[in-house]
Amino acid sequence: MRIGITCYPTYGGSGVVATELGIELAANGHEVHFISYSQPFRLTGRDTGIFYHEVPVSNYPLFEFPPYDLALASRMAEVAEFYNLDLLHVHYAIPHSVSALLARQMLAARGRRLPFVTTLHGTDITLVGLDRSYLPITRFSIQESDGVTSISKYLKDKTLTDFEISRPIEVISNFVNCDVYTPYRDEAVRDEARRRFAEPGEAILIHLSNFRPVKRVGDAVKVFAKVVEQLPARLILVGDGPDRSAAEWLAHDLGINDKIHFLGKQERVNELLPLADLMLMPSQLESFGLAALEAMACRVPTIATQVGGVPELIDDGVSGLLYPVGDVEAMAEGAIGLLKDRNRLEVMRDEARKTARSRFCATLVLPLYVKYYEQVLNSAQ
Numbered sequence: 001m002r003i004g005i006t007c008y009p010t011y012g013g014s015g016v017v018a019t020e021l022g023i024e025l026a027a028n029g030h031e032v033h034f035i036s037y038s039q040p041f042r043l044t045g046r047d048t049g050i051f052y053h054e055v056p057v058s059n060y061p062l063f064e065f066p067p068y069d070l071a072l073a074s075r076m077a078e079v080a081e082f083y084n085l086d087l088l089h090v091h092y093a094i095p096h097s098v099s100a101l102l103a104r105q106m107l108a109a110r111g112r113r114l115p116f117v118t119t120l121h122g123t124d125i126t127l128v129g130l131d132r133s134y135l136p137i138t139r140f141s142i143q144e145s146d147g148v149t150s151i152s153k154y155l156k157d158k159t160l161t162d163f164e165i166s167r168p169i170e171v172i173s174n175f176v177n178c179d180v181y182t183p184y185r186d187e188a189v190r191d192e193a194r195r196r197f198a199e200p201g202e203a204i205l206i207h208l209s210n211f212r213p214v215k216r217v218g219d220a221v222k223v224f225a226k227v228v229e230q231l232p233a234r235l236i237l238v239g240d241g242p243d244r245s246a247a248e249w250l251a252h253d254l255g256i257n258d259k260i261h262f263l264g265k266q267e268r269v270n271e272l273l274p275l276a277d278l279m280l281m282p283s284q285l286e287s288f289g290l291a292a293l294e295a296m297a298c299r300v301p302t303i304a305t306q307v308g309g310v311p312e313l314i315d316d317g318v319s320g321l322l323y324p325v326g327d328v329e330a331m332a333e334g335a336i337g338l339l340k341d342r343n344r345l346e347v348m349r350d351e352a353r354k355t356a357r358s359r360f361c362a363t364l365v366l367p368l369y370v371k372y373y374e375q376v377l378n379s380a381q
């Protein structure tokens with residue numbers, strides 16, 4: 001198939017999922033055309049079967065708000081025509097599904113068919129989509145999509161209820177390439193690599209996010225502060241965003257800044273995750289929690305919040321630990337308990353990797369997308 005993919009190219013789970021999906025599709029012989037305002041950040045160095053088309057947005061002085069969604073629709077229609085695309089797959093409903101809807105109409109007027117699939121990721125439904133200024137058009141573009149998938153059952157139910165959607169939504173969970181996100185085979189090599197961040201005998205905790213308020217990065221720092229009171233440890237913070245400076249101030253105020261590595265945005269998180277003993281994901285809400293899955297594939301269990309789609313990924317007490325939002329005390333206790341009981345931690349580490357491999361590997365999930373595309377192509381008018 002020839003598939004056009006549109007996503008936010010910046011640091012964020014929906015862009016990661018879209019990019020990894022494109023990479024996997026191309027590796028399986030499909031032709032993939034990314035259409036976005038800049039190259040998705042995890043796409044660098046990939047080329048066979050993958051093409052990137054930038055969307056130029058005019059900044060004519062009259063435009064206080066340059067209409068990206070229109071420029072995107074135009075480019076989608078052009079790329080679909082020039083490269084003979086079979087379908088478009090847009091990630092994150094706003095504004096991508098509206099642009100795809102326009103592109104489909106533009107091509108229909110020229111006698112061409114361009115069905116599109118919308119994948120819902122999270123705040124396009126739970127936050128931004130519910131904003132009155134976006135709700136009617138988001139609902140319309142979801143309803144009008146040729147196919148709609150959501151990354152968890154939680155998000156599907158939320159969409160059906162909050163948006164009063166009557167069309168079917170297919171749950172296709174997020175996935176991870178279990179060969180790229182993988183634990184160290186040799187513990188001695190891992191120990192050596194850990195020396196970059198910690199002394200021997202120190203535990204390593206890690207947090208990976210876009211540092212938006214919903215991630216509650218401050219809670220990760222507070223949990224770590226309590227852990228480090230009880231045992232020697234280091235925290236690696238990967239990512240960047242609006243709350244980074246607040247997290248740095250907090251680390252200074254708590255007197256633990258010398259024990260925290262603020263790494264900023266990193267391209268190869270698969271090389272960092274397997275170094276950790278535990279992942280911290282204290283989010284206000286996660287419709288799935290991709291960062292936790294990536295850690296689990298690397299044999300790193302997560303201390304997370306019991307929100308949204310997270311319980312569909314993490315089996316509490318088995319492949320990770322779940323707590324109420326903001327319960328820093330309990331999350332710290334959970335982390336300390338595991339780090340002090342190495343046998344229990346090892347069992348949980350195995351369970352985390354086992355869950356990733358048995359339910360969320362790219363090899364399992366990719367065929368579901370391909371089958372869904374075929375279904376959409378066969379049913380689209």
Ligand code: GMT
Nearest residue numbers: 012013014121122123286287288289290
């Ligand atoms: O919805 C967002 O806040 C943005 C989005 C993103 O681009 O990072 O995150 C969502 O999509 C991810 C990938 O499918 C999920 O793993 C995240 O749980 C989800 N975020 C939320 O639901 C807050």
